[in-house]
Amino acid sequence: MRFLLVFFVLLLSNSVYSQDIQKVLDNMEAYRDRNPQEKLYLHLDKYAYTAGETIWFKAYATIGLHNLFSNHSGIAYVELIDGAKKTVSSMTIPLVMGLGMGDFKLQDTITEGSYRLRAYTNWMRNADEKYFYDRTIQISNGRTDNVMTKTSVRAEGKDNIYTVQLKSLSGLPLAKKQVRYEILSGGGTVERKRGNTDEEGNLLVSLSKKYGEAQLKLRFDNLEMLPVNKLLRMVPPDLANSVQLLPEGGKLLGDKINNIAVKAITPKGMGIKAKVIFTVGRDTAGVVETNTLGMGAGYIFIQPNTPIVARAEFEDGSVVDVAMPEVYTSGYAITVNNQNGSKVFAQLNVSNDLVNQKEVYFVLHHLSEVIFVSKQKVNKDELVFSVDKKMMPTGVLTISILDEGFQPIAERPFFNYNSNTVLPVAVHLNKEHFAARERVKVDMRVGDESDSIRFGAFSASVIDLSKIKDSVSLAPNIMSTLLLNSDLNGYIENPGYYFDLKGVKSRDLDLLMLTQGWRNVDWRELEGDVKPKYDVEKALKISGYTKKLGRTKPEVGAKVQLISTKNYMDFVDTTSNEEGYFEFGNLLFPDSVKFLISARDANKGKNNIDIVIDKEEKPLVGNNRNRGDELADVNAVYIDQINQSKQFFSELEGKGLMEKSIAIEEVVVRASTKKKVAENSSNLNGPGNADQVLTSEELSTCPTLDMCLAGRLMGVTFVGGVPYNTRGNVPMQIVLDGMYLEGDQLSMINVNDIESIEVLRNANYTSIYGVNGGNGLLIITSKTGLSAMRSYVPKGIMTVQPQGLHVNREFYKPVYDVEGGNKLNRDLRTTIHWEPNIVADKSGKASFEFFTADGKGRYVMIIEGLDLSGRILRKLVELDVR
Structure with missing residues (x-):
């Protein structure tokens, strides 16, 4: 069907459909088949957490541009990563037809701060870590921590002086407290020191400016004499706002009108409103103003051999000079107009020396999935192409213009929105208003009357908005993740901003495309048959090598047996190959299960064999691309939520539904008596x-x-x-x-x-x-x-305990209208309800129910998911609790 469309378009353009371009298209199709794009999204129950709570999530894995449920991978990995890029918890979850669930119980001793939830499949590692699901969440601690920080900084000579104020959650300063601290920079500890707070609880830390940004790791005892750890980011005080100028298509051409995108950011990487003024001598050549997210674009005429000066004025009153990109006298530039309601227009600007009557090819695609192809001769310095939007799916698409040798000379991503991508839904509640502790019945119906089948899988969370500081509408969601983040690299501030109930913010999305890096096909790999480095994982495996005892030479043909210590009658046999390699695949077992592996040689059945087990290789944790979402002094920011959670935890402890906060035993070892x-x-x-x-x-x-x-x-x-x-x-x-x-x-x-x-x-x-x-x-x-x-x-036998599949826990649901049901004396829940298993039947119907808590005001229900056609559902429903 796709090639019929391409052929039809080429006939309309009166072009000869050459065998050469057909070979390129065949290579692109083969590349796409070898490298299907798998994506992951986690629907979380809420946006910020505190120690003692649980992070509940539903995983959605999709394949390709159309976001169909993925049957590619059978397992996924989910990691909780702290501010020092250390994985503090991880799990393996099964994916069944692209769906999975999990939960992280947050330890009472977890250090407050900004954490990352990272999720990926083994297959996704073939692309890059920057296309994993990666979201920053805030975790506070009022269980064993009970300390707020307030940080400030000033420059003094060659050092930056940081003041960290320590106070209890009730506001009492931690006066005269001894604090041990480390300064972390460049992936290691550069200084270890001790200090004491003053009467106001202030600790002074001096840091050489040569370290730039660093992290401060504190350890001290709180007022309850419990040990507390803090990890704080140290941002230098003298960093300034900055501006990038990004020519559309990557090049500024002299003697042409060029579209220049502007990205203005604060030292933290957040967008800031700015005005960029371009001048030639004393004359103004153009002015570009950004939106509130720091992005803008405008057209200016570039005169050859005439220097242009750019200067940025920020809304905070600061001013900086901006370096202009290089101006080329020979080359190509592209401009795209995506604001027309029915068509996308692209113009290729060509320098005069390259108007050579040769052919160029216009290819619209997504990671080599071709949507449209056309060609023209370069017989003038401006070539215009257009494509009907009706034939394009929703997502980040790429316009690639190829020369006569089928190499890209200009490329530009843009975002297309097709309303058919969104799954319609009608949500009906049993009442217009609700009282505290009242049953809420939710009936859903997804799809259109014209749909023959309306099957779909969804999840829903209900949260008390009075207990949430974060904006529900600006936070990452299923649409922003599957349609934007999976194809763009770098930080996207407030990703939910670009999508609302009425559609998308088309102009702002186009500015995002102009200022963001994007995922693209590597044209050099199209003709090769490069085997992906990481395989598709359908299930778990345990693998390794058999070697001759005390030697590196492989033991070929060894009989290897895998035995579960849960049931010694449950075992699997295999034989090592000519390299000594063996593998037990297609395994499904829960976490914490241990196995015995035994091996005997093929000839005499002796166990004089060394067994070497393959270590699980995890992808490296790079810098947080969402650094702009990181917060300092998290406990202070979320003090209201901490206090509310303390009351709720006290209720659960009284009911025996939660253990009391762990009292940490600590052995204090003094330097003079420390054991070696x-x-x-x-x-x-x-x-x-x-x-x-x-x-x-x-x-x-x-x-x-x-x-x-x-x-x-x-x-x-x-x-x-x-x-x-x-x-x-x-x-x-x-x-x-x-x-x-x-x-x-x-x-x-x-x-x-x-x-x-x-x-x-x-x-x-x-x-x-x-x-x-x-x-x-x-x-x-x-x-x-x-x-x-x-x-x-031990010869020919060893014990292994690989990470197995996570065993899900059950979300606690109080029941108030049934005698003997789960009831709380004070119901102060933040997450009112979590429903990960909503399945719509063939007519699109689904339902669930829950009880409101004691909190009054506005609740919001967030429903997300997909149907079998890849249509995305995101629905926000507000409830009035009186």
Whole structure:
């Protein structure tokens, strides 16, 4: 159908459809088939959270420009990343026909700050991290933190002096408090110091200007004598607003009228209103004013060999000179008019020396999915093309103009909006107004009467607007993510601004296209058959290599067996190949499951084999592209939400629905008495950061390790030689030189080979290990750092615990009109309801219900999802609770 359309258009243009351009189109189609675009979107229950709450989300995976449910990948990865680019929690979720769910329980000890939620599939890694789902959220802490910060900065000589004021949530200053702090820059710690707050709770930190932007990591005790961590971004005071000038199509041509886009930003990367004045000598050549997001564009005539000066005036009164882009005397430039209601017009401007009667090709496409093709001869210095909007789908499309050798000479993205992309929906509530704790029934019907089938999958959250600081209309949503963020790179401020119930803000979207980088096809790869680096993952796998004992040579044809420790009768067999590689694929297992892997050689069935398991390679965490959404002093910004959540948590604790805030036990180690810990300790918190440390000297008189440790470890008992955490009476995880062992293997470790043992029991030390740290850990480091198990060398067998699939928890739903139902004395919920499993039947009908809380005023219901045709649904419904 697509090629019929292309052929039809070319016939209309009276062009000869050459075999050469057909080969290019064939290559583009093959490239698209090899590299389908997969996208991910997470619908969150709300926009900001506090410690003790849960981040609830529904994942939507789509494929291609038309956003059909993706059956490409079977699993997705979701990560919670802190301000220091450290992954504090991660999970693997199954995707069934492009749909998945998950939840992050926020630890009581989580550090307040701006965090990132990043989600991707293994296939999406073939593009770039900047096209992952990546959203900045704010997390405050009123559970174990209870401290607000207020930061300010001034320049003084070669240093910047930062003042950090520490106050309790009630406003009391943390006076005369000792604070340990680190300054982080360039991916590492550049300074470690100590200081004391004054009577007003102020801590002064001096930072050399050579470090520019850095991060300040604080550690101190709050008024309740609980340890508190803070991570603050240190922004220099002398940064100024800036302006970029971006010629449409990338080039300014002399002796032509050129469209120049303007992007004005603050030091934080946020848009700022500005006016840019272009002058030639004493004459004004043009003026461009930006919108409130700092974007604008205007036409100016570029006179050859005549210098142009640009100067920007900002709404805050500051003024800066702006560097002009280079002016070319030879080349091509493109201008696009997308504001016409029925057509898109593009004009190719050509310098006089290139008017050569050769052919150029106009290709409208999305990542090589061709929508329209035409060609003209370069017989004049201005060539005009137009395309009917009715034939174009919604999304970021690219106009590429190719020369006679089919190489791009000018390209320009633009956003097309087709109302057929939006899924119509009618939402009916059982009442016009509601009282507190009243049942709300929601009936939905999606699609049009003309639709033969109206199946779709959706999710809904209901939030109390009085408890939300963030703008629902400006926040990222399913439309902005699937239609914009998945194709643009860089920061998009207030992405929800571009979409509303009436359609899109067409002019502002075009300014965004002029000032933003975009995802495009690599024309050099079209003719090749380059195999993608990352495979499609339908399920989990465990893989590795079998090697001859103590050697690097592979053990070919080894019989390898995977056995679940949950059920020793549940096993899978395979054989290693000529490289010793083996793989157990198509696995589906929940998180925290351990496996035994055994291997025997093919000839004699001996287990004299080394097994090496492939380590899971995670994509690197780069800089936050949404840095403009990061906030300083998050606790202070969200103090109202913290206080409301404290009341709600108190109610849940009284009902036994939530554990009381964790009281952190801390061992204070003084420098003069600090025990020597192995420098090569695998402790993820850092060597010595533990609840208790034992050194080799304290172990020198013991016959076996389990006998030696019994009675010496605080909060640890031994049952059958296995260490148990007295908090919950659960078996602890053993980690030997970074290798995870079963508890019953403890007695097999030679005591004389051990340099140190670190005990991790409390959440401030165990949380970094995720699910592996839930029961506490013993971190054992050998004297060599290689292996302390010299007296016990396991051959042909090992234990592995890969990350399995996340097991979803249930959202708590109080019921007030049923005797014996879940009820709260004070219902102060912020997220009133979370409904991730809404499915419309063939007639488009779906329904759900919930109860209002005690909060009165306006609630908002946010419904999002897709139907089987890829039409996107986003609906906001306000409820009046009186």
